[in-house]
Amino acid sequence: MTTKSFKPHKWSFRLAFALAGIIASSTPAKAVTFNLSYAPGTTQSQITGVELAAGIWSSYLTDDVTLNFHFAMTDGVLPTGKLGGATPGVSNITYNSFRTAAQQEASLAGETLYLPNYIDPNNGSIVGYNRLIQDGTIQHNSNVMLTYANAKALGLNTNQLNLDGYIQLDNSANWQYDYHTGQIGDNNYDFVSVVLHEIGHNLGFISTLDISNGQQNPIDASSLDLFRYSQESAAADAIDSAIGGSKYFSVDQAHTVFTVDNQEALFSTGTNTSLGGDGEQTSHWKLNVNNPLGIMNPNLETGQIGEISAFDLKALDVIGWDFVDSAILDLNLLRSEAETRATTAVIADRLTEVQQMMNESDIYNTNTTTTTTTTSSTTSLSVSLIDSSLNMNLYGSTNNNGNGNGNGNGNGNGWCNPVWDPWCGWWQEGDAKEATSVPEPSATMGLLGLLGIGAFWKRRNQKQNH
C-alpha cells in the first residue's frame, strides 16, 4: 500500500513541476535580457529589488538584446532630495540611421511611425528634422542622441561587452522592498519603483533639453525628443526643443496629443524656471502627484508605488522597443525568480567602466557634439576634454573642485564636477507625503554649482508661492 500511494504522488509532483516550468514562465518567449552587476556593499534585498525591476521590464519588452547595467547604492553623491539617478551611455548618430532603423521596425510590426522630417529644398531628400528652439527660431538638425540600450533595441549597437548604463540609488532614503505585496509604509520610499524609473531612463526615456538649458546651439535632440511638440512647434512643422510652455507627446506628427482613457501625455518642461520651465527635468512626464502618467513621473511620494503604464510603453515603442501590452505580471513569481538570481549576482567595482562610458558618451562633457560650436564653446570644449583626460575623477575624489558650497555635495565624493561637467545624469526625486505637495525644483548639479545656494532658495520660494 505504501509503495502504491507513494509512486503516483511522486509522479504527479514531477508532472506538476514540469508544467509549472512551461505555463508559469513570467517572461515572453522573446525578452530583453538584463546583465546586471552590483557595487560591493549592495544588500541582498537591494539586489533582489533591482532584479525584480529588471524582470518586470523583461515581462514587457521583447527585443532580443542583452543590456549591461551596473548598480550602486551611494551616500551623498546624488544631488540633495534625489532618490535615484540614471547615467546611460549615450551616442550621437545620424538622423537617417535612426530613421531607417525605426521605420523598418515599425513596418515589421505593421505600424506606421510618424517622424519629423526636414527635407533638403535642393534635392527633396530627408536630411534631418526641424526643431523650435528657445529663441523662437527653427533649427535644422541631422543627428540624434540615443542611449546605448535604445541603439541596441534598433540593432544599431552591437557592442555586447560595454556597460550600457549606470544606476544609483541614495543610501540614506528610507527604503522599503515590498513592491510585490503592494504595501509600502507611509514614511517609506518604494525601492523597486525607483529602480524601474532609472531603468526607464537607461532604456532611452531621456531628453537632452535640460542639458542644453535653452542655450543658442542646443545639442541634438534625443530619440524621445522627436515626439515632443507644442501648438507653436506644430504650426511650424517642427518638434519643440525649448524649455517651458506646454509640451505634449504625439505619435502622429503633432496632430494629436497621445491619450489613454482621456488622460493626455504631457511632458515636464525643464528645471530652468527662469526660462519658464516647470522645475522638472524634461526627460519625464508632466508631474502628477496623485495620478501619475506612468513610471516616468518625475517624483515618487512616500508610500507610493509606481507602475509601468501604456504611456511609458508607447514612448519606448516609438523610439525603438518592441513590447507586449497584454503582459500580466505575476509579481510573486517574478519576485521569487529575482530572489533566485540575486543569490548568484555579480558583485564588482566597475566605476572605472562607468567613467569610461561617460567619457565616451556625447553628453557628459560640454559641446562635444557635431553641432556647430561658437568660439566660446570651443574654448570650453578644450577645457572639458583636458579635464576629462587629466583629472575628471568623479568618484572618491578628495578634491571638491570648488563645489563645497553647502548644497549637499561638498563631501569630497562629488558625483560630477559642476564646472567642467555641467551634466551628470537624470534624477528621480522623492517627496514626503507629510511635507508640502509642491515639489522642490529638481535643479541639476550644474545649476546649483553655477548659481549657488542663493538661487536655489529663491527658486524654491517661487515654487511655493504658486
Ligand SMILES: [Ca+2]
Ligand atoms: Ca517599436
Ligand SMILES: [Ca+2]
Ligand atoms: Ca526594437
Ligand SMILES: [Zn+2]
Ligand atoms: Zn527620472
